[in-house]
Amino acid sequence: MSEPMRSEPTGPLAGRVALITGAGGEIGTAIATELASLGAAVVCNHRDQADRDAAEVAARAARARGPSAMLVAADVSDAAAARHLLDRVEETLGRLDVLVNNAGTAVFGPIAGLTDEQFDAVVSANLRGVFNVCREAAGRLADGGRVLSLSSSSTAMALPGYGLYSATKAAVEQISRALARELGPRGITVNVVSPGPIDTAAFRRGKTPDLIAHFEAASPLGRLGTPADVAGAIGLLCRPEAGWITGQNIRVNGGQV
Numbered sequence: 001m002s003e004p005m006r007s008e009p010t011g012p013l014a015g016r017v018a019l020i021t022g023a024g025g026e027i028g029t030a031i032a033t034e035l036a037s038l039g040a041a042v043v044c045n046h047r048d049q050a051d052r053d054a055a056e057v058a059a060r061a062a063r064a065r066g067p068s069a070m071l072v073a074a075d076v077s078d079a080a081a082a083r084h085l086l087d088r089v090e091e092t093l094g095r096l097d098v099l100v101n102n103a104g105t106a107v108f109g110p111i112a113g114l115t116d117e118q119f120d121a122v123v124s125a126n127l128r129g130v131f132n133v134c135r136e137a138a139g140r141l142a143d144g145g146r147v148l149s150l151s152s153s154s155t156a157m158a159l160p161g162y163g164l165y166s167a168t169k170a171a172v173e174q175i176s177r178a179l180a181r182e183l184g185p186r187g188i189t190v191n192v193v194s195p196g197p198i199d200t201a202a203f204r205r206g207k208t209p210d211l212i213a214h215f216e217a218a219s220p221l222g223r224l225g226t227p228a229d230v231a232g233a234i235g236l237l238c239r240p241e242a243g244w245i246t247g248q249n250i251r252v253n254g255g256q257v
Contacts, residue, residue: 009039009041009066009067010039011037011066013039013097013098013238014040016040016041016095016097016142017041017093017095017097017098018040018041018097019042019045019089019098019137020035020043020044020100021076021100021103022046022047022102022104023044023059023102024046024053024055024057025058025202026198026201026202026227027195027227027230027231028054028102029227030226030228030230030231031058031100031227031230031234032044032059032069033061033062033231034232034234034235035066035231035235036069037065038238039066040098040238041067041093042068043069043070043088044056044058044071044072045071045076045085046073047075047103049073052073059071072088072089076130077132082133082136085136086133086136086140095142096141097142097146098145099141099148100149101130101133101147101148101149103125103130104126104129104150104168105121105122105126106122106165107121107164107165108165110163111164119164123168127172130149130175131175134175138179138182138183141183141186141188143186145186145187146188146189146190146238147183147188147190148193148234148238149172149175149190149192149193150192150195150230151193153195153252153257154169155170155173156251173192173249176247177190181247189242189243189246190246191245191247191248192248192249192250193237193249194250194251194252194253196219196225197215197224197253198225198227198230212224219253220255220256223254224254225252225254230252233250
């Protein structure tokens with residue numbers, strides 16, 4: 001669903017359209033709110049009906065801060081669904097200026113104990129989904145556009161139990177470096193944002209107070225990150241002033257690594 005614009009949008013992204021995949025959740029909501037506050041019309045993607053309510057929270061937050069927001073259901077790990085998603089954005093809003101690849105999942109555990117099903121689920125969500133959407137968006141993004149993909153600071157930390165998750169995120173980083181060169185002649189920048197520990201309900205689930213304190217102490221800044229920290233970095237990279245930053249991996253982790 002979409003809502004008409006309340007007034008003429010203002011801000012550095014006024015008149016631009018931003019698509020956020022996997023927009024539900026605290027980080028997705030913060031990203032939607034940030035881009036809307038910069039003036040963009042926001043498209044909040046969710047996988048299926050089970051994820052719709054969470055994505056609607058993101059869309060409502062975007063509508064409160066920006067010109068408009070709409071929901072589009074699509075499992076981006078399916079190539080046809082990813083194509084349908086980009087078709088809907090073009091048909092409804094007429095253009096695409098910003099793509100944020102936020103959809104993903106996580107399975108943690110020693111490599112020796114992971115199953116084929118877990119491998120397929122993580123690779124499909126974290127790697128195939130980004131590949132599908134980037135492939136579809138590459139020829140549709142407006143000149144001067146932005147592509148941002150979420151990775152993880154775990155790719156630089158070699159944490160036990162994170163091998164599969166980190167491998168898929170490292171692959172996203174490499175795809176982004178190549179895509180930056182491929183789209184650079186059109187003035188499109190492609191970057192990665194790699195959060196460290198972010199204080200969300202999902203992060204805290206199953207962790208003891210001592211373990212959370214350990215993550216806080218690992219940062220020179222002495223705290224966990226927030227969804228707003230991640231969204232702020234993405235907003236900065238979407239601004240016109242960031243047009244000379246491309247092919248980079250921005251680690252938003254408070255100096256942890």
